[in-house]
Amino acid sequence: MSCDAPTHCFIRIIEISLPFCRFFLQIEEEEGGDSFDIHISVSDPEKVGDGMNAYMAYKVTTKTSVALFRQRDFSVKRRFSDFLGLHSKLASKYLHIGYIVPPAPEKSIVGMTKVKVGKEDQSSNEFVERRRSALERYLMRTVKHPILLKDPDVLQFLESSELPRAVNTQALSSAGILRMVNKAAEAVNKMTIKMNESDAWFEEKQQHFENLDAQLRKLHASVECLVCHRKELSVNTAQFAKSAAMLGNSEDHTALSRALSQLAEVEEKIDQLHQDQANADFYLFSELLGDYVRLISAVKGVFDQRMKTWQKWQDSQMLLQKKREAEAKLQFTNKPDKLQQTKDEIKELEGRVQQGERDFEQISKTIRKEVSRFEKDRVKDFKMSIVKYLESLVQTQQQLIKYWEAFLPEAKAIS
Amino acid sequence: MSSFDENNKERLRSVSVDLNNDASLLIDIPDALCERDKVKFTVHTKTTLSSFQKPEFSVPRQHEDFIWLHDTLVETEDYAGLIIPPAPPKPDFESPREKMHKLGEGEATMTKEEYTKMKQELEAEYLAVFKKTVQVHEVFLQRLSSHPVLSKDRNFQIFLEYDQDLSVRRKNAKEMFGGFFKNMVKSADEVLIAGVKEVDDFFEQEKTFLLDYFSKIKEATAKAEKMTRSHKNIADDYIRLSATLNSLSAEESTNYYIIKFCLKLFQNFLRVCLKKVEGRVASDEELKLTELLRYYMRDIQAAKDLLYRRARALADYENSNKALDKARLKGKDVSQAEEHQKRCLQKFDTLSESGKKELTNFKARRVVAFRKNLVEMAELEVKHAKNNMTLLQGCIELLSGN
Numbered sequence A: 001m002s003c004d005a006p007t008h009c010f011i012r013i014i015e016i017s018l019p020f021c022r023f024f025l026q027i028e029e030e031e032g033g034d035s036f037d038i039h040i041s042v043s044d045p046e047k048v049g050d051g052m053n054a055y056m057a058y059k060v061t062t063k064t065s066v067a068l069f070r071q072r073d074f075s076v077k078r079r080f081s082d083f084l085g086l087h088s089k090l091a092s093k094y095l096h097i098g099y100i101v102p103p104a105p106e107k108s109i110v111g112m113t114k115v116k117v118g119k120e121d122q123s124s125n126e127f128v129e130r131r132r133s134a135l136e137r138y139l140m141r142t143v144k145h146p147i148l149l150k151d152p153d154v155l156q157f158l159e160s161s162e163l164p165r166a167v168n169t170q171a172l173s174s175a176g177i178l179r180m181v182n183k184a185a186e187a188v189n190k191m192t193i194k195m196n197e198s199d200a201w202f203e204e205k206q207q208h209f210e211n212l213d214a215q216l217r218k219l220h221a222s223v224e225c226l227v228c229h230r231k232e233l234s235v236n237t238a239q240f241a242k243s244a245a246m247l248g249n250s251e252d253h254t255a256l257s258r259a260l261s262q263l264a265e266v267e268e269k270i271d272q273l274h275q276d277q278a279n280a281d282f283y284l285f286s287e288l289l290g291d292y293v294r295l296i297s298a299v300k301g302v303f304d305q306r307m308k309t310w311q312k313w314q315d316s317q318m319l320l321q322k323k324r325e326a327e328a329k330l331q332f333t334n335k336p337d338k339l340q341q342t343k344d345e346i347k348e349l350e351g352r353v354q355q356g357e358r359d360f361e362q363i364s365k366t367i368r369k370e371v372s373r374f375e376k377d378r379v380k381d382f383k384m385s386i387v388k389y390l391e392s393l394v395q396t397q398q399q400l401i402k403y404w405e406a407f408l409p410e411a412k413a414i415s
Numbered sequence B: 001m002s003s004f005d006e007n008n009k010e011r012l013r014s015v016s017v018d019l020n021n022d023a024s025l026l027i028d029i030p031d032a033l034c035e036r037d038k039v040k041f042t043v044h045t046k047t048t049l050s051s052f053q054k055p056e057f058s059v060p061r062q063h064e065d066f067i068w069l070h071d072t073l074v075e076t077e078d079y080a081g082l083i084i085p086p087a088p089p090k091p092d093f094e095s096p097r098e099k100m101h102k103l104g105e106g107e108a109t110m111t112k113e114e115y116t117k118m119k120q121e122l123e124a125e126y127l128a129v130f131k132k133t134v135q136v137h138e139v140f141l142q143r144l145s146s147h148p149v150l151s152k153d154r155n156f157q158i159f160l161e162y163d164q165d166l167s168v169r170r171k172n173a174k175e176m177f178g179g180f181f182k183n184m185v186k187s188a189d190e191v192l193i194a195g196v197k198e199v200d201d202f203f204e205q206e207k208t209f210l211l212d213y214f215s216k217i218k219e220a221t222a223k224a225e226k227m228t229r230s231h232k233n234i235a236d237d238y239i240r241l242s243a244t245l246n247s248l249s250a251e252e253s254t255n256y257y258i259i260k261f262c263l264k265l266f267q268n269f270l271r272v273c274l275k276k277v278e279g280r281v282a283s284d285e286e287l288k289l290t291e292l293l294r295y296y297m298r299d300i301q302a303a304k305d306l307l308y309r310r311a312r313a314l315a316d317y318e319n320s321n322k323a324l325d326k327a328r329l330k331g332k333d334v335s336q337a338e339e340h341q342k343r344c345l346q347k348f349d350t351l352s353e354s355g356k357k358e359l360t361n362f363k364a365r366r367v368v369a370f371r372k373n374l375v376e377m378a379e380l381e382v383k384h385a386k387n388n389m390t391l392l393q394g395c396i397e398l399l400s401g402n
Helices: A006-015 A021-034 A080-097 A109-117 A122-144 A152-159 A174-189 A200-250 A254-331 A336-412 B006-013 B063-074 B094-109 B112-145 B154-161 B167-186 B190-195 B201-251 B254-330 B334-400
Strands: A038-048 A055-064 A073-079 B025-035 B038-047 B056-062
Touching: A038 A122, A055 A080, A055 A109, A055 A122, A055 A152, A073 A080, A073 A152, A080 A122, A080 A152, A080 A254, A080 A336, A109 A122, A122 A152, A122 A254, A200 A254, A200 A336, A200 B201, A254 A336, A254 B334, A336 B334, B025 B112, B038 B063, B038 B112, B038 B154, B056 B063, B056 B154, B063 B112, B063 B154, B094 B112, B112 B201, B112 B254, B201 B254, B201 B334, B254 B334
Parallel strands: none
Antiparallel strands: A038 A055, A055 A073, B025 B038, B038 B056
């Protein structure tokens, strides 16, 4: 079933008045040959070198049955700038023709400097883990794209043991790409002729992504707040546990003293639960939202590229018009060379105009496909993450039950 | 503006203290009114004692009246050997008031749904503070009614029975006692307590124990308060999250019905279950643990006050001895000095005797209260976690399409 006809599938769904769970099955069936088998993991961060020239090397392992690859299970070592290099190559090849290229993770000078300087503390470990996870998600999103998967740069990135170092990564960082995208947006805003949008679909979708962007940013901020408070709760629980232990020591009634010490132990274990939950809040929820905020910027960029393409086509058309006028004028003068030159230029421009129109139609077609694919993936992604998050919450509750049920007899033993 | 629900009173009543179920004098606060910041409590008494004019009656009282009662008891010489139940703290609506202020400021930026939700939360918090303050005032009176000596106090009876405004009496008391006398008698001087040479093993032990225990319980109370505040913050976060998710799910176009439903389910779940349960966990935990610690911190302060009064009595006795020796040396006013010394000794002995009884009872009472509350807290935690888990698992099943 072609992805170009989303309305078809959904009319069918609405007709069927089954419980909601069936909707998910429906979407799954529709996909058909969309499933492919490739899994990438980024692991074993290793510091290479010393001082300010040091960097982190990550092991990138690919497990796949896709025929494009020479092997089924292989790994390579890559550093952060390699990922940025890959993204910049893909962006330069595919963005302007309407493909949504997943953005690479953000650069972080502060985080990286700490690591380089050799600070082996919790915050630099957290930074490395955060980056590792982000790189993994980045690669998985990239290879999930059917076109990007086949790109030789991607294959080289995953397979070859040696990779030429990406130069000038500052321009290639995701912030750099964002700047490039923003420049395109600015150019669009400055367009003297406003594009006459004959296709309502594009207008609708653009508005939708604008709104989505605003909502996701807000949601992201809320979740970051939650993570912060959960970490605070963990700290406060640990402190309370200590004070309860001291109170237990001070207590002169034996059974009560023991119960208070047990309470302190329970609270200590619960503190660990809070920490684990904060991690889940962060990785399953907060980072997901952050990824999508960046992804939607890429989507918006693609729409802007379409406008640019349209503008180029219009410019060629305007130029052609001018040349035709010039030709008409030259008809009345006795300048055969100039006339011929103009006729040649017109021929060239006619070709350009045709190409411009073709490009515009192609990018429009590509964007429709891309948006449909993107939305579908987004649904799957969100659903999976939500389920995982809920499961993490279940896990926490189970542990809480265990701890408090173990404490209860101790409390009852006070007499 | 807001009044107190009869049903909720039952659940709250027996939080911190084991109550005496002596039917001869039963006191409760069945109703209370909140006007701006002033709370008016309805104190209801049921009694079989002949010392009261009627078998059942109610009077309106303010927080200041409770403080007056507490202070007059403390300043009564005869009760120097007793642990006077700690005065209930002033009703503190600071936190919900702050929230209301924030809500008012942020009204323009919030959606209607968010605003309604936050308003509901605010009302719930107001109610929680309200219930708490009613409870501590009630417990104060019940401690008095269950004490063999204090329950017979004349001022206590006036407090319960006098159907006029007590503010006149309050003013008189202030004039009579004056501020500085209060400070002298009420607050325990740790230096004096620690410095006194103790002859009695029992009191020596109690002194060491109480001084140390007080600092530990004060610390534990502070940390417990921080912990419950964090829980409340998280509950608030979940409310905000669910409001944002609501807006997000509204945005998702009807083409992608799936994700809209998915988000709506998630959001409903967050709103109904987690917020309620997290919020409830925060307030139950607060009631049981934090209030328990807070209450006994104040109670131990009262016990320390008793030790202080006894230490002063001992100091007075030692001074009277010295005065007697001096008088004997000089040969002047010997009989006076002898009288004084005898009185001081008597006072000291009375204090020691009743003090010992009070402190022993106090320990027993404390152990029972801790047991009760710790057990109830653990049972509630288990119950809430189980509820939470059931809801979560139901949600997961729906989402996974099973």
